[in-house]
Amino acid sequence: MTEQHLQAGPLPSGMQLHDDGRLRHLLTIEGLPRELLVEIMDTAESFVSVQAKTVKKVPLLRGKTIVNLFFEPSTRTRTTFELAAKRLSADVLNINIATSATTKGESLLDTLRNIEAMFCDMFIVRHADSGAAHFIARHVAPHVSVLNAGDGSHAHPTQAMLDMFTIRRHKGDFTRLKVAIVGDVLHSRVARSQIHALNILNTAEVRVIAPRTLLPADVEKLGVHVFNDMDEGLHDVDVVIMLRLQKERMQSALLPSAHEYFQLYGLTNERLKAAREDAIVMHPGPANRGVEIASDVADGSRSVILEQVSNGIAIRMAIMSMVTGAAQ
Amino acid sequence: MKISIRNGHIIDPANDLDQVADLFIEDDKIVSIGTQPDGFSDDETIDASGHWILPGLVDLGARLREPGQEHKGSIASESRAAAASGITHIACLPDTDPVIDSPAEVDFVLQQAEEAGYCQISIIGALTLELEGRTLSEMAALRQAGCIGVGQFNIPCDYSVLRHSMEYAASQGLTVYLQPQDNSLLSNGCAHEGAIATRLGLPPIPEAAETASIGALLALIEQTGARSHLCRLSTARGVNMVRQARAEGLPVTADLSAHQAFLTEMDISDFNSLCHVLPPLRTERDRDGLRQGLFDGTLQVLCSDHQPHELDAKLAPFPSTEPGISGLETLLPLALRLSEEGVLSRSQAIARVTSGPAEVLGIDAGNLTIGTSADLCIFDPGHSWEFDTEAMLSAGTNSPFGGWSFNGQVLRTLLAGDTVYDIKL
Amino acid sequence: MTESVAELLNSMEQQCRQVIDAQGSAEPCIIGIHTGGVWVAEALRERLGLPGPIGTLDISFYRDDFSHIGLHPQVKPSEIPFDIEDRHILLIDDVLHTGRTIRAALNEIFDYGRPACITLAVLIDRGGRELPIAAQITGATLDLNADQEVQVQGPEPLSYRIVTKELPND
Numbered sequence: 001m002t003e004q005h006l007q008a009g010p011l012p013s014g015m016q017l018h019d020d021g022r023l024r025h026l027l028t029i030e031g032l033p034r035e036l037l038v039e040i041m042d043t044a045e046s047f048v049s050v051q052a053k054t055v056k057k058v059p060l061l062r063g064k065t066i067v068n069l070f071f072e073p074s075t076r077t078r079t080t081f082e083l084a085a086k087r088l089s090a091d092v093l094n095i096n097i098a099t100s101a102t103t104k105g106e107s108l109l110d111t112l113r114n115i116e117a118m119f120c121d122m123f124i125v126r127h128a129d130s131g132a133a134h135f136i137a138r139h140v141a142p143h144v145s146v147l148n149a150g151d152g153s154h155a156h157p158t159q160a161m162l163d164m165f166t167i168r169r170h171k172g173d174f175t176r177l178k179v180a181i182v183g184d185v186l187h188s189r190v191a192r193s194q195i196h197a198l199n200i201l202n203t204a205e206v207r208v209i210a211p212r213t214l215l216p217a218d219v220e221k222l223g224v225h226v227f228n229d230m231d232e233g234l235h236d237v238d239v240v241i242m243l244r245l246q247k248e249r250m251q252s253a254l255l256p257s258a259h260e261y262f263q264l265y266g267l268t269n270e271r272l273k274a275a276r277e278d279a280i281v282m283h284p285g286p287a288n289r290g291v292e293i294a295s296d297v298a299d300g301s302r303s304v305i306l307e308q309v310s311n312g313i314a315i316r317m318a319i320m321s322m323v324t325g326a327a328q
Numbered sequence: 329m330k331i332s333i334r335n336g337h338i339i340d341p342a343n344d345l346d347q348v349a350d351l352f353i354e355d356d357k358i359v360s361i362g363t364q365p366d367g368f369s370d371d372e373t374i375d376a377s378g379h380w381i382l383p384g385l386v387d388l389g390a391r392l393r394e395p396g397q398e399h400k401g402s403i404a405s406e407s408r409a410a411a412a413s414g415i416t417h418i419a420c421l422p423d424t425d426p427v428i429d430s431p432a433e434v435d436f437v438l439q440q441a442e443e444a445g446y447c448q449i450s451i452i453g454a455l456t457l458e459l460e461g462r463t464l465s466e467m468a469a470l471r472q473a474g475c476i477g478v479g480q481f482n483i484p485c486d487y488s489v490l491r492h493s494m495e496y497a498a499s500q501g502l503t504v505y506l507q508p509q510d511n512s513l514l515s516n517g518c519a520h521e522g523a524i525a526t527r528l529g530l531p532p533i534p535e536a537a538e539t540a541s542i543g544a545l546l547a548l549i550e551q552t553g554a555r556s557h558l559c560r561l562s563t564a565r566g567v568n569m570v571r572q573a574r575a576e577g578l579p580v581t582a583d584l585s586a587h588q589a590f591l592t593e594m595d596i597s598d599f600n601s602l603c604h605v606l607p608p609l610r611t612e613r614d615r616d617g618l619r620q621g622l623f624d625g626t627l628q629v630l631c632s633d634h635q636p637h638e639l640d641a642k643l644a645p646f647p648s649t650e651p652g653i654s655g656l657e658t659l660l661p662l663a664l665r666l667s668e669e670g671v672l673s674r675s676q677a678i679a680r681v682t683s684g685p686a687e688v689l690g691i692d693a694g695n696l697t698i699g700t701s702a703d704l705c706i707f708d709p710g711h712s713w714e715f716d717t718e719a720m721l722s723a724g725t726n727s728p729f730g731g732w733s734f735n736g737q738v739l740r741t742l743l744a745g746d747t748v749y750d751i752k753l
Numbered sequence: 754m755t756e757s758v759a760e761l762l763n764s765m766e767q768q769c770r771q772v773i774d775a776q777g778s779a780e781p782c783i784i785g786i787h788t789g790g791v792w793v794a795e796a797l798r799e800r801l802g803l804p805g806p807i808g809t810l811d812i813s814f815y816r817d818d819f820s821h822i823g824l825h826p827q828v829k830p831s832e833i834p835f836d837i838e839d840r841h842i843l844l845i846d847d848v849l850h851t852g853r854t855i856r857a858a859l860n861e862i863f864d865y866g867r868p869a870c871i872t873l874a875v876l877i878d879r880g881g882r883e884l885p886i887a888a889q890i891t892g893a894t895l896d897l898n899a900d901q902e903v904q905v906q907g908p909e910p911l912s913y914r915i916v917t918k919e920l921p922n923d
Binding site for chain 1: 645
Binding site: 022039042043045046047048049050053054055057058059060321322324325 | 811813814815819820822823824826827828829830831832860861863864865866
């Protein structure tokens with residue numbers, strides 16, 4: 001380890017691209033060019049057709065080794081990355097590292113070096129610390145790509161891209177859309193990445209709807225309109241994105257009760273009437289029914305929640321093949 | 329041993345000196361400035377033409393990491409780095425392991441410092457036993473052992489215990505050192521609550537974590553009348569509160585970490601763990617307010633807030649890194665840069681790192697008064713150089729100032745007439 | 754100089770009919786390889802009077818040079834809108850050169866199921882094979898140098914021309 005690793009580095013958004021503009025890592029949506037987001041979605045469109053085949057697999061990443069490096073438990077996200085990697089014919093290694101194990105002496109970098117020595121080509125990283133994926137990307141060998149599968153409250157770019165992909169498949173042009181993101185933006189890496197993606201894609205209006213306690217300071221500077229009132233915020237929107245509310249928010253005195261939250265910000269069919277008639281309802285999952293969303297909305301005709309899940313595989317296949325193919 | 333330093337430009341804000349003159353040292357004391365004493369024949373003549381003669385710097389806040397954290401630094405390694413940076417006096421904090429809360433630890437530190445021989449070390453002892461905020465430390469014993477003050481810094485302590493310990497310290501004639509930080513508002517935060525922390529998803533620290541605490545501490549200072557020093561301010565609003573309290577006659581002083589006068593929240597945009605500090609780097613508006621406080625004397629001290637770390641402490645994702653900057657070696661360069669940038673006059677800049685802190689600490693240092701200890705540094709203002717973290721002398725190379733260009737370099741440092749640093753050696 | 758392909762297509766149509774007759778079974782399914790192969794396939798389907806739609810393949814995900822050149826940025830979805838199990842497939846491309854594209858296409862087809870047989874039809878066989886692959890149906894056979902390239906333009910009108918590539922100086 002040399003001290004050069006301690007110097008100020010490029011911004012997370014700057015180190016994601018090769019000199020020729022192709023994707024090297026995916027750490028955050030922030031700062032990516034619009035053409036690249038479109039390319040990810042176009043490529044994903046082709047991978048959707050792969051899922052219709054008898055053999056749901058292409059030989060693109062044959063011989064490559066992809067490591068799911070999860071410092072934070074998440075069965076769902078890990079499974080979709082694993083499935084995406086396997087459908088690209090890559091070998092997949094799942095490593096779950098309880099945070100306690102790293103505090104017991106082995107540093108994150110030690111862990112990284114050990115796994116790197118197994119000749120891996122890609123790390124899929126989830127970590128409770130904001131900036132973890134960026135940190136790892138700064139320290140991996142030059143041939144290794146890093147995909148951020150969620151770091152603290154910072155970013156979850158593949159989730160945001162699958163959401164954009166789902167919106168595009170339903171609504172087409174972003175420039176005419178009003179999109180509302182409802183709920184715990186403060187703790188949500190998904191919301192931050194969605195906001196960046198929607199703005200890069202020139203969405204007409206991006207709104208966040210939540211009580212002040214669930215909004216981070218200066219959230220408007222991310223490029224959103226803030227609503228504290230649900231009915232006002234939902235008025236005339238084309239897309240409603242509900243965020244998951246963690247139970248801990250009540251304990252940390254950010255909200256009085258799940259009951260009152262549902263009264264004010266829970267998505268019901270009645271509330272949804274404020275939105276456009278053809279508005280779609282999204283949720284990164286897993287949904288807390290009766291807390292942020294009513295069951296009949298989650299299962300209703302305007303819900304695209306299950307599509308999000310299957311689109312998630314195509315998007316991750318697209319991103320994995322784009323970073324691998326661009327390796328230099 | 330008699331030394332004459334010839335033709336140096338003597339800058340001593342405490343004595344309002346800013347002129348070229350000869351300076352004469354006999355044994356450990358300055359015996360004359362200007363005219364050579366009768367019968368003075370020197371053993372060494374130093375030609376200081378074109379150079380500045382500054383009082384040895386006084387650093388009001390440095391962690392030397394000994395005892396207990398020798399993997400981060402030692403009294404010997406850190407005081408050597410200090411001497412090379414023109415610092416001849418260091419006030420060190422009690423948050424070592426064990427905590428400096430009894431004469432035994434005081435003796436240990438003073439003895440290590442004397443053995444190292446690079447710097448005069450002053451100790452701020454613990455205000456409460458183990459710094460746990462429950463029982464008063466034996467402050468009279470600490471004072472007799474050599475502590476020049478007592479402090480709780482930013483370690484939690486309820487107001488009732490704080491109030492009584494402040495009263496007790498006052499009755500022992502000890503200044504109380506407190507760092508305003510409301511730990512419930514701090515929560516697990518690691519970055520200023522604002523646009524940058526929001527974008528990076530970092531757990532935020534609101535401005536009120538500092539200002540709410542300043543409000544409470546000022547009330548306690550008023551209640552107890554205890555002479556108190558507020559450490560490491562980070563907000564413009566906090567400076568305003570202290571300014572007003574001082575205007576009302578409260579016995580309170582305050583200081584600023586040198587890095588706070590230059591860095592802002594923008595500097596963590598790339599998750600640079602070297603800029604992970606506590607209190608956090610705040611907005612540009614705050615930085616300007618802090619600079620104003622330095623200018624008008626509300627902040628009469630600029631300190632290093634030196635916190636050397638081993639490499640691993642900073643090699644992790646930002647929130648998991650340890651806060652702090654290895655700051656001894658940039659204290660004087662940053663102070664002088666404030667005058668280059670027109671924030672302070674040259675004399676003010678030097679006062680904030682010499683006579684200012686000496687006055688707070690209540691020690692006779694940071695000046696070139698005739699008859700006092702010959703603690704000074706000879707400085708070449710013409711030499712421009714780039715700060716290189718790999719060339720740092722501190723055991724901790726965790727400085728975000730690598731690559732910064734600075735003007736002027738310490739050539740030689742004298743402590744009580746002895747050369748403790750010489751660039752040529 | 755741009756060459757018309759009418760005669761080539763005539764010849765292909767004739768050969769296709771022979772193959773279909775010889776097989777004597779149900780109608781073949783037509784699959785074209787993106788992009789030029791799809792144009793040729795569509796033109797042949799019309800001539801043969803077969804019902805649409807045809808299948809299309811983008812073999813980007815099956816290329817053997819992926820790790821050298823990466824993913825083509827404008828990869829299109831493959832669409833086989835019919836069941837290929839036990840069917841006779843007419844696989845159509847514009848130019849047959851190294852044979853690697855056909856190898857990739859064959860692999861991809863088998864990920865959709867197990868066809869009864871596959872007949873390869875190409876507009877132009879320009880030689881230069883690197884794999885043991887041959888077309889049963891060929892519009893024209895040309896003998897070209899390595900620095901020459903056949904460029905097919907379409908879809909309407911369908912034409913081709915032979916260009917000489919500028920080889921790098923080094």
